[in-house]
Amino acid sequence: MTRFALLTVCAAVLLGSSLDVLADYRFPPPDFESGYELPDTTIPPPRDTVYEYIDAAVFLGALALASYLILKKRSRRAIFALTVFSLLYFGFWRQGCICAIGALQNVTLTIFDSSYAIPITAALFFILPLGFTLFFGRTFCGAVCPLGAIQDVVLVHPVQVPRWLESGLRLLGYTYLGAAVLFAATGSAFIICRYDPFVGFFRLSGNWNMLVLGACLLLIGLFIGRPYCRFLCPYGMILRQFSRLSRYRVTITPTECVKCRLCEDACPFGAIREPTEDWPEGEYRVAKRRLVVFLLLLPILVAAGGWVGYLLRDKLAQMHPTVRTAERVRLEETGQVEGTTDVSDAFRATGRASGELYEGASALRGRFGIGGALLGGFLGFVIAGKLIALTVRRGRSEYEADRASCFACGRCYKYCPKEHERLKQKKEKVIAH
Amino acid sequence: MADSNETVGRRRFLREGLWGACLAGLGGAAGLSAARNNQKDTVWQIDPNLCIQCGNCATYCVLEPSAVKCVHSYAICGYCDLCTAYLVPEPKSLDTGAENELCPTGAIKRTFVEDPYYQYTIDESLCNGCGKCVKGCNAFGNGSLYLQVRHDRCVNCNECAIAVACPSNAFKRVPADQPYLLKEAVHG
Secondary structure (H helix, E strand, O other), X not given: OHHHHHHHXXXXXXXXXXXXXXXXXXXXXXXXXXXXXXXXXXXXXXXOHHHHHHHHHHHXXXXXXHHHHHHHHOOHHHHHHHHHHHHHHHHHHXXXXXXXXHHHHHHHHHHHOOOOOOOHHHHHHHHHHHHHHHHHOOHHHHHOOHHHHHHHHHOOOOOOOOHHHHHHHHHHHHHHHHHHHHHHHOOOOOHHHHOOOOHHHHHOOOOHHHHHHHHHHXXXXXXXXXXHHHHOOHHHHHHHHHHHOOOOOOOOOOXXXXXXXXXXXXXXXXXXXXXXXXXXXXXXXXXXXXXHHHHHHXXXXXHHHHHHHHHOHHHHHOOOHHHHHHHHHHHHHOOOOOOOOHHHHHHHHOOOOHXXXXXXXXXXXXXXXXXXXXXXXXXXXXHHHHHHHHHOOOOOOOOEEOOOOOOOOOOOHXXXXXXXXXXXXXXXXXXXX | OHHHHHHHHHHHHHHHHHHHHHHHHHHHHHHHHHHHOOOOOEEEEEOOOOXXXXXXXXXXXXXXXXXXXXXXXXXXXXXOOOOOOOEOOOOOOXXXXXXXXXXXXXXXXXXXXXXXXXXXXEXXXXXXXXXXXXXXHHHHOOOOEEEEEOOOOOXXXXXXXXXXXXXXXXXXXXXXXXXXXXOOOOOO
16 A cells, blocks of 8 residues: 555656656657767856956056156156057957956945945956055056057147146046946946947957047047046046155156256146246235135035036936836836837836836935935036136246146156256266176 | 245145045055955856847947857757747748748758757857847747857956846846856756
């Protein structure tokens, strides 16, 4: 009896499981009689992790070498060679990803999303250049950044940009930085990667619009040095501030400035500042009054920017896929649009309630309200800060590279007669030995 | 003179303070990154159960052709003669004629195994990841064909352009040591 029961159970289990197979597959996988063996599904592995650490090591080495070549060796030729190496290695060989500019978003997301695990290379690519800038100025921009390098090598006929235009256009970069941080922090998008104009060249393929934009920037870059770095690069806007505080910096002259004015037009990026004269008596008083006005304007601009940013929250929130999905589903459910899209179909296929989706979207809109206000406030602060900086005159007794704007490319060295003197002495020393 | 010295001193103090603050900020970012880093690198992959074969994989990848390819779990395949992944609906005949093939690039190779079974193999050098065959296989077959990111091609972008365009959130980051989400045969 027991044996019979056992057999029945076994039969039932077998029958049940074979029914399972039938239920799972419309056509049961065949039992081959000809000795046919099932081929394996090939799974080519990703690039070995070791290479990432090699990249990080090369990056660190390149930064150290750049700092040495720029500040100590003062050789434009060597700096240029390193620039070309960086373009080939970080650009064409590593295909421009991950880059320090984009890593900014990974770090932002790390701060705001506790579930996000940042790749170690992304963290290093973000932190190392900033650290080096605190000590040596923007040596990263000068010889390591592949995006800077591709623009640096095409610069053939530099044209000076008026200072007012340069400062005005730079506002684009600050806006880009603020937007990139906002969209990364809310988990909406990595816009720096999406709108990277040069990565398509490094990969020799990509989105046509971005390739055309990159080509336009390179064409402009023939005459206006490094347009992306100066007017757009969000990471560059941070590096500018760090570079203001750097321990060491690019000095045009190796010893002392003789004010020969030979270097005046040497910088293709307009970063050389002439010695200042004393304030004319009348102007000093006017400037002082202007400063007070701008200082009072600072909180007003910050508040106004914040308010505008807050008003734009719904538009900004559109960047988040969840918000877009929620809006589409709402339009369909309220009968305002006919038909469905892949996105709304896919959402319905998950079986989740649309109320849940709406809740998520409205929570996100709330976050964008705060984020938009902060973004607007930041831009107001940047504008007010620039106005205040314009009224403050810092005394300079010699020709200097502007700490913030100097890319540390080393082009100005050879314009200085003192530099030629230094090189001559060095050569004589070598011969004497 | 003393006044100007004092100004310079104050300025210097401010600068030093800011410098230290920046360094501390960097240290904080480094510490946070180290704490959040789970030591496992990740790569992009498609969850075949979420994929709706919209065709975006073929067009949105930064690579040309796409890094997404169709892969085949042979253990699931029914080896059908009338394969809805291989043949267009209502084919003129059940053969390898180009007019009968569903794949726009002719990337699926049909070979006879034994009566009445045929093996279907993907030629990845031709596949553009459009997912037409996957749709056919899911609709009327066993679903043994599905799209996967091929890591010999994928450049592992920081933001995957296909993931952005994916309507069903099928793209996710998976640990680099288990870089595929393969369909396994369900054995009774």
